C-alpha cells in the first residue's frame with residue numbers, strides 16, 4: 001500500500017514536516033508494509049521555503065537586497081538542489097514588518113528587494129521561479145521588482161521614475177529592452193494571498209493601502225497611479241490587468257508580474273504542490289493524508305487541504321484530512337475531492353493540551369483512518 005502524506009503545518013503546534021512524521025508513524029502501525037511518501041506542503045505563506053527545500057534539496061540563499069524604503073536588508077530565497085528552480089517570498093525583502101521601525105511611506109515604498117532576489121536566482125541558473133506574494137509594504141504594482149530585472153519606467157520626458165507607487169501617476173512609457181535574455185527565458189508563477197483586482201474599490205490601494213499607512217487621499221492617488229500603470233501595460237500590447245482576480249496582491253505586484261513577465265497567477269497551494277512534486281508523488285498512491293490546524297469551510301478556498309484533495313480526486317485516490325479541529329460545512333471540500341476529515345481530539349481537552357499532545361494524537365488518528373483503507 002502506498003500512502004502519500006501531504007499536510008500543511010498546524011499553526012502553533014507542528015510544522016508540516018513534523019505532521020508528516022507523526023502521520024507516518026500512525027500509518028506504519030496500521031500498515032507496517034506501507035510505502036509512505038512524505039510531502040510537507042504550504043500555501044505560499046509561512047513555511048513555503050522550507051517545504052520546497054525539503055522536497056527539492058538545495059539551500060536557502062542569502063542576498064544583500066534593498067528593503068521597501070531603500071535601506072540594505074539581508075533576505076533569503078530557496079534554490080533547488082539542481083539549481084533550476086527557485087522560490088522567492090516577497091515578504092522576505094519587501095514585507096511590511098521590515099519597515100515597522102520607520103514612519104509609514106506608502107507612496108514611495110517599493111518591491112525592489114524582491115526583484116533583486118529573483119535576479120540573483122536567475123543569475124545562478126534558475127529558469128522556473130515561484131514568487132509567493134503578500135504581506136507587502138508597498139503599492140507599486142511590482143515596479144520596483146521589475147526595475148531590478150531591467151524594466152525601465154519612464155515619464156513623458158523620457159526620465160526614469162523614482163521608486164514607489166505614487167510616481168506611476170507620471171508613467172508615460174515602459175521600456176523592457178534592457179531585460180536580460182535569461183530573465184525572458186524564465187517561467188514565472190505567482191502565488192497570491194488574495195484575489196483582489198488591481199484597481200477600483202476592491203483593488204490593491206483601497207483594500208490594503210490603509211494597513212500600509214495610506215490616508216484616504218493617498219489611497220485615491222495610489223489607485224489612480226495603478227490605473228495609469230495598467231493602462232500603460234495594455235497600451236504596449238500586454239494583458240488587461242485592471243480587473244484581473246489576484247492582480248491586486250502585494251500592492252499590485254501580481255498585476256506587474258502578469259502584465260510584463262507573462263506570469264500566471266494561481267492559488268498558492270496548487271503552485272506549491274507542483275513545485276514540491278506532489279502530482280508525481282501521487283502516482284500509484286492508494287491513499288492521501290492531508291491536514292491543517294483546523295479544517296473548516298474556509299479550507300476550500302485555495303488552501304492546502306483543498307488543493308491536495310483536488311489532485312487526489314483527479315487521480316481517483318481517496319483523500320483524508322486530519323486536523324486539530326474539524327468544523328462544517330464541509331460539503332464544498334467533499335465536492336472538491338476530500339473523502340473524509342477527522343479531528344485528532346481524543347476527548348474533552350483544552351486547546352493547549354491538544355497542541356502540546358498533537359504529535360501522538362495525530363499518529364493515533366492516522367492509524368485509525370488508515371485501517372479503513374489498508375489492503
Ligand SMILES: Nc1ncnc2c1ncn2[C@@H]1O[C@H](COP(=O)(O)OP(=O)(O)OP(=O)(O)O)[C@@H](O)[C@H]1O
Pocket residue numbers: 008009010011012013014292293294295298323324325351354355356358
Ligand atoms: N494541534 C491542534 N489541536 C487543535 N487545534 C489546533 C491545533 N493546531 C492548531 N490548531 C488550531 O487551528 C487554528 C488554525 O490553524 P491552521 O493550521 O489551520 O492555520 P492557518 O491555515 O494559518 O489559519 P487561517 O485559517 O487562520 O489562515 C489555529 O489557530 C489553532 O487554534
Ligand SMILES: O=C(O)[C@H](O)CO
Pocket residue numbers: 133134135136137193194208248249250251252
Ligand atoms: O501585500 C498586500 O498588499 C496584501 O497582503 C495583499 O496581497
